[in-house]
Amino acid sequence: MLQAIERQRYFIDYSLSSLARRRGKNLGLLTVYSLIVFLLASVMLFTQSLRQEAAAILKEAPEILVQRIAAGRQDLIPAAYLERMGSLRGVSEKRGRLWGYHFDPAIKANYTLMTADQHQLPPDGILIGAGIARARGLGAGDFLSLRGNDGKPAAFRVEGILPAETELISSDLILMAEPSLRAFFGIPDGLYTDLILKVSNPREVRKVAEKLTLLLPDTRPILREEILRTYDAIFNWREGVVFVLLMGALLAFVIFAWDKASGLSAEERQEIGILKAIGWETGDVIRMKFWEGGLISLSAFLLGYLLAYLHVFFADGFLFEPVLKGWATLYPAFRPRPVVDGLQLATLFFFSVFPYTLATLVPVWRAAITDPDSVMR
Amino acid sequence: MAILNPAILALTLAALAVSLALLPAAVFSLRVLRQWDMDSGSERQLGLERSTYLISTLVAFAFAVELIALLLFIYNAEALSTQFVGAMCATGVLNVNGYGWPTLLLKVLIFFAAALWLQLNRLDNRGEDYPLTRRKYGLLLAIAPLVWAEAAVQTLFFLNMNPEVITSCCGSLFSAEGSGVAAEIAGLAPREAALLFFGGGLTVLGLGAWRLWRGRGGIPFALGGIGAFVTALMGIVSFVALYVYEHPHHHCPFCILKAGHGFIGYGLYIPLFAATALALGAGSAALHRHVPSLRAAAALEGLRSIRLAMIGFVWFYALGLWLVARSNLTLTEVWW
Numbered sequence: 001m002l003q004a005i006e007r008q009r010y011f012i013d014y015s016l017s018s019l020a021r022r023r024g025k026n027l028g029l030l031t032v033y034s035l036i037v038f039l040l041a042s043v044m045l046f047t048q049s050l051r052q053e054a055a056a057i058l059k060e061a062p063e064i065l066v067q068r069i070a071a072g073r074q075d076l077i078p079a080a081y082l083e084r085m086g087s088l089r090g091v092s093e094k095r096g097r098l099w100g101y102h103f104d105p106a107i108k109a110n111y112t113l114m115t116a117d118q119h120q121l122p123p124d125g126i127l128i129g130a131g132i133a134r135a136r137g138l139g140a141g142d143f144l145s146l147r148g149n150d151g152k153p154a155a156f157r158v159e160g161i162l163p164a165e166t167e168l169i170s171s172d173l174i175l176m177a178e179p180s181l182r183a184f185f186g187i188p189d190g191l192y193t194d195l196i197l198k199v200s201n202p203r204e205v206r207k208v209a210e211k212l213t214l215l216l217p218d219t220r221p222i223l224r225e226e227i228l229r230t231y232d233a234i235f236n237w238r239e240g241v242v243f244v245l246l247m248g249a250l251l252a253f254v255i256f257a258w259d260k261a262s263g264l265s266a267e268e269r270q271e272i273g274i275l276k277a278i279g280w281e282t283g284d285v286i287r288m289k290f291w292e293g294g295l296i297s298l299s300a301f302l303l304g305y306l307l308a309y310l311h312v313f314f315a316d317g318f319l320f321e322p323v324l325k326g327w328a329t330l331y332p333a334f335r336p337r338p339v340v341d342g343l344q345l346a347t348l349f350f351f352s353v354f355p356y357t358l359a360t361l362v363p364v365w366r367a368a369i370t371d372p373d374s375v376m377r
Numbered sequence: 378m379a380i381l382n383p384a385i386l387a388l389t390l391a392a393l394a395v396s397l398a399l400l401p402a403a404v405f406s407l408r409v410l411r412q413w414d415m416d417s418g419s420e421r422q423l424g425l426e427r428s429t430y431l432i433s434t435l436v437a438f439a440f441a442v443e444l445i446a447l448l449l450f451i452y453n454a455e456a457l458s459t460q461f462v463g464a465m466c467a468t469g470v471l472n473v474n475g476y477g478w479p480t481l482l483l484k485v486l487i488f489f490a491a492a493l494w495l496q497l498n499r500l501d502n503r504g505e506d507y508p509l510t511r512r513k514y515g516l517l518l519a520i521a522p523l524v525w526a527e528a529a530v531q532t533l534f535f536l537n538m539n540p541e542v543i544t545s546c547c548g549s550l551f552s553a554e555g556s557g558v559a560a561e562i563a564g565l566a567p568r569e570a571a572l573l574f575f576g577g578g579l580t581v582l583g584l585g586a587w588r589l590w591r592g593r594g595g596i597p598f599a600l601g602g603i604g605a606f607v608t609a610l611m612g613i614v615s616f617v618a619l620y621v622y623e624h625p626h627h628h629c630p631f632c633i634l635k636a637g638h639g640f641i642g643y644g645l646y647i648p649l650f651a652a653t654a655l656a657l658g659a660g661s662a663a664l665h666r667h668v669p670s671l672r673a674a675a676a677l678e679g680l681r682s683i684r685l686a687m688i689g690f691v692w693f694y695a696l697g698l699w700l701v702a703r704s705n706l707t708l709t710e711v712w713w
Contacts, residue, residue, distance in 0.1 A: 044383060225462075232459050240381030282430050283502070343384055343456055346449045350387035354442060358394060361438065365431040 008291075011284075015291040018271075029260050030300055036253050037304025037352050038311070039246055044344045045312040046320055047239040052339055054231040057169050058224055062196035063205050065222040066212060076191040081216055088197075088211055090204035096192030098178060100185050102146060107135045109172065111146075113184070116175035123180050126156040131171030133161050144174075149186040156180075242320065243351070250351065254359045261293075262363035272367055273375035285368035293360050297353045305348070313338045384453040385535050391446050392528035395439045402439075403521040405432050406514035413514075415506050429510065433498055436517060440491035443524070447484045450531075455634055461538075467631035476534035483527040489654055490520045496658030496682065500665065503674035509665065565615040574612025578694040581605035581656070585687045588659075595679050599660025602686065606653040609693065613645065617697050620704035644696055652689025658682040 019026050068077035079096055099114040111132060119127060128138060138144060140160050148154045162170040182189065197212075199205050202225075209221040264272075272285055280288075311317060405428060414422055454467035454477075464470050471477030494516055501509035565573075581601040588594040614630050621633050621641065633642035662679035665671055 229460055229462075236382040236460075239383055240386060243383050243386055244381070282427070286430060286434055343449070343452050346445060346452065347384045347387045349445070350391050350442075350449070351383070354391060354394070357438060358398070361435060362431065365434065369427045369430065 011288055011291050012295070015288055015295060018288075019292055019295065022265075022268075025260065026296065029257070030296060030303070032253060032256060033296065033300035033352070033356065034304040034307065036250060037301055037348065038307045039249065040243070040351050041305045041308030041344075041348055042311050042317060043239055043242045043246070043320055044348060045308055045339070046317040047235045048339050048341070048344060049312065049337055051232060051235045052337060053168055054235070055228060058228050058231075061224050061227070063199040063202075063224050064197040064209055064212070065224075066195040066197065066216070067220050067222065068194075068216075069218055069220050074194075076187065076193060077195055077219070079190045079192060081219070082195060085212070085215055088208055090199050090201060090208055091197050092200050093198040094195060096195050098181055098187065099193050100181075100187075102174075104146065109135065111174050112172050113174045113176065113181060115178045115181050119175060121159060121175070121177045121180075122157075123177055124155065124157050125159040125177070127160050127162055127175040128158055129162050129170040129173040130164055130167050132174065133158075146184070148184045154184055250355060254355045257356050258359040258363060261360040262366065264363075264367055269367070269370060269375045272370055273372040276370070277372040282368050286364060289360075289364040289368065290357075293357060293364070297356060301348075301353060304352075309338070309340075382453075382457070384449060384456070388446060388450060388453065389532060389535060391442055392531055395442055395446075396525050396528040398435050398439045399517075399521045399524050402432050402436050403518060406518045406521075409514040410511060410518070413510055415510075429507070433502075437495060437498065439524075440495055443484075443487055443491050447488050450481070450484060451631075451634065455631065457538075465632070466629060466635065468629055473539070474534060474537040476530050476537065480527065480531045480534050483523060483530060487520065487523050487527055488650065489657060490516075490523065492654035493657050493661060494520060496655075496678070497661055500662060500671065500674060500678050503678065504668065504670040506670050508668045508670050559614075565611060567616045567619060570612050570614075570616035573608040574616055574697070575694070577601075577605040577608030577612070578690065578697075581690055582687065582694070585683055585690070588683055589680075589687070592676075593663075595659045595663025595666075595683070598683060598686075599656050599663070602653050602656025602660075602690075605656075605690065606649065609649055609697075612697070617645075617700055620701045620706050623704055623706040625706065641696075641700065645693060648689040648692040648696075652686045652693065655682045655686035655689065659686060 066077065066081070068075045068081070077096070082094060082096065085094065097115070099112065102111045102113050103109075104111055116127060121127070126144065128144070132138065132144075136144065138158050138161075140158055142158050143155050144158060145153045145155045156174075156176065162173060162175070176184070181187070197208065199208050205223055205225065209223060212219065212221045275285060275288075276282075311319065409425060409429075412421060413425060451467060454470040457470045458464040458466050461469055461473055464473070471481060494513065497509060497513050497516065501507055501513055581598070581604070584594060584598045584601040588598045610630070613633075614628050618628050618630060618633060619625055621638055622629075631642070632638065633645070634640060635642075659679050659682035662675045662682060666675040666679070668675070
C-alpha cells in the first residue's frame with residue numbers, strides 16, 4: 001500500500017515539474033479554466049443563498065392565506081368570513097390582515113403599508129424599513145408625509161427603523177396602527193385585505209384548504225408550501241437558464257482544452273519519447289498526463305470556487321444580481337449567507353472537471369502511444 | 378413542464394457523454410472479441426493493443442463518472458422533493474412518473490457492473506499477456522446497453538416531471554398495508570428483519586474471516602456479499618429505519634439521507650455499496666486464480682479486495698448496531 005502511494009507521489013512530483021517547465025501555456029489554461037468554474041460557481045452560490053433566504057423568511061409565514069375573489073380579482077374580505085369559517089379542526093389561529101401598497105412619487109417607488117400587530121404605536125407613529133430610511137434619508141423622530149386616499153397629506157412620525165436582519169422582506173415596509181391605516185386607505189371597519197390561518201400539522205394543511213373552498217366558495221386559499229415551491233422553481237429555473245447560456249462558454253472551453261492538450265510541442269514529444277525509452281510504459285505516460293490534468297483541474301476548481309465565494313458573499317454577486325434576484329427601486333440590500341453544499345459541488349464537477357477530462361482524454365492517449373524512436377530521431 | 382435545474386442538466390449531460398463514450402468502446406469490444414490474438418505480431422494486433430489503452434482509460438473514466446452520478450442522482454431527488462405536492466423525500470420524487478424507480482435500479486445495477494469491470498481491468502493489467510482482455514470486453518458489451526438504457530430512462534424521467542402531479546410519499550409506499558415489493562419488505566416484522574440483517578452480516582463477516590484465515594473461499598465470500606447487500610437493504614427498510622426515525626411505522630430508506638437525521642444514510646449506504654462491489658471483485662479474482670500469468674496477482678488482488686470489503690462491512694454493521702442502540706425507540710416489548 002505504502003509503495004503504491006510512494007509511486008503516485010513520484011508521478012505528482014514529475015507532473016509538477018513538467019507543468020512548471022511550460023509555465024506560460026499552463027497559466028493560460030489555468031486562467032480560462034478558473035474563469036469557467038468562477039462563472040458557474042457564482043451562479044450556483046448566489047441562487048442557493050437566495051433560495052435559502054426565501055425559505056428562512058417563509059418559515060414564520062402562516063400556513064394558509066385566504067383571499068376573497070370578486071370577478072376574478074382580489075377584493076377586500078369581510079371579517080364575518082372568520083365566523084362563517086367556524087372552527088376548523090387543526091387550525092390553531094386565524095385572523096384578518098390589513099395591508100396595501102402606496103406609490104410615493106418622491107422616490108418613484110412602492111411602499112408596503114401594514115398594521116403593526118406586535119408593536120403599540122400612537123395614531124401618527126410609524127415604523128419604517130431600512131430601504132425607505134435610506135431612500136428618503138429618514139431617522140427616528142423625523143416626519144414622513146404621504147398623500148392619503150382622500151388627497152390630503154398625512155404626516156407620520158418615524159418611531160423607529162425595522163432591524164436590518166429582516167431587510168429582505170422589510171425594506172419597503174411601513175408599519176402603522178390599525179385605525180391610522182384604515183383612515184389612510186379609506187377601508188371601512190369590518191373589512192380586511194386577507195385572512196391568515198395557522199395549521200400546526202403540515203399533513204392537515206391541504207384538508208383545511210379543501211374545507212375552506214367548500215365553506216367560502218368566493219375565496220382562494222394560498223398555501224405556504226405552494227409559495228415556497230414556486231420560489232424554489234423560479235430560482236432553479238433562473239439558475240438553469242443562466243447555465244444554458246453559459247453552455248456556449250463551456251463548449252468553447254472544451255475545444256480550447258482539446259486544442260491545448262493535442263498541440264504538443266516538439267520538445268514535449270521528445271520528452272515523452274525519452275521517458276518511454278528509459279522504460280516508462282504507455283500506461284505510465286497516461287497516468288502522468290492525468291496527474292497533470294488533475295492538478296490543473298484541482299487548482300482551477302479551488303481558485304474559481306474561492307473567487308466565486310468572494311464574489312457572491314463579499315461583493316454581493318454584482319455580476320449576476322439583476323438576472324437572478326429581480327429588481328425594484330427599493331430593493332433590499334441583502335448580505336447572502338454563505339452556504340456550501342455537496343449537491344452544488346458535485347454539479348459543478350460535472351460542468352467543469354468532467355468535460356475537461358473528457359476533452360483531454362484522446363489527445364493524452366495519442367501522445368502516450370508515440371513510439372520513442374520516431375520522436376528522438 | 379420539465380424542470381430546468383443545474384443538477385438535472387449535469388446528470389443529463391453526463392449520461393449523454395458517457396453513452397457516447399461507450400459507443401466507440403462497444404465497437405472496439407466487438408473487434409477485440411473477433412480479432413484479439415496475443416501471439417500475433419501483426420499491424421492489426423499492435424493497433425488493437427494500442428487502442429486498449431485509450432478504451433480502458435475512457436471506460437474507467439466513464440464508470441467513475443457513473444459512480445458519482447449515482448450519488449448526485451439520489452441527492453438531487455432528495456433536493457427536488459420540495460417541488461412536488463405530496464413528496465417529502467426522494468421516494469416521492471421517484472414516484473412522480475413511471476421512470477423514476479427504473480432509473481435508480483439501472484443506476485445501481487450499472488454501479489455494480491462497472492465496479493466489477495474496473496476491478497477486472499485492474500487485475501488484467503497485472504498479467505503480462507493481458508489474459509482477461511476478451512472476457513473484459515465481453516463484459517463491457519453487456520454493460521453498454523445498460524448504460525444506454527439508463528440514459529434514455531433518466532431523460533424520460535426528467536422530461537416527464539410534472540410539478541402538478543400529486544405524488545405519494547414514503548409513508549404510503551413503504552407501509553405494511555400497501556402492495557408491491559416495497560410494501561412486502563416494509564411489512565416484514567422487525568424481528569425477522571433484524572434476524573436477516575444481522576444474519577447476513579455474520580455470514581459475510583464469517584466468510585471473509587475464513588477467507589483471510591485459510592486463504593481460499595473467495596467465491597463464497599462474493600456470494601455472501603450479495604446476500605448481505607440484499608438483506609441489509611431489507612433490514613434498513615423494515616428495521617434500522619424505525620430506530621433512526623424513532624417511529625414504529627416510518628420505513629423510508631431515503632429519509633435517513635436527510636440533514637434532519639445527520640445525513641447518516643450516506644454513512645450506511647456508501648460503505649455497504651463499496652463493500653459489496655469489493656466482494657464482487659474478490660469473487661472475480663478468485664475465479665481467475667488459475668490463469669497462469671495471474672496466479673500471484675489474483676491472490677494479491679483478492680486479499681486486498683477482501684480486506685477493504687471487510688472494513689466496509691464492519692463499518693456498516695457497527696453503525697447499524699449503534700443506530701439501534703442509541704435510539705429512544707423500544708420495540709422489544711412489542712415484537713419480541
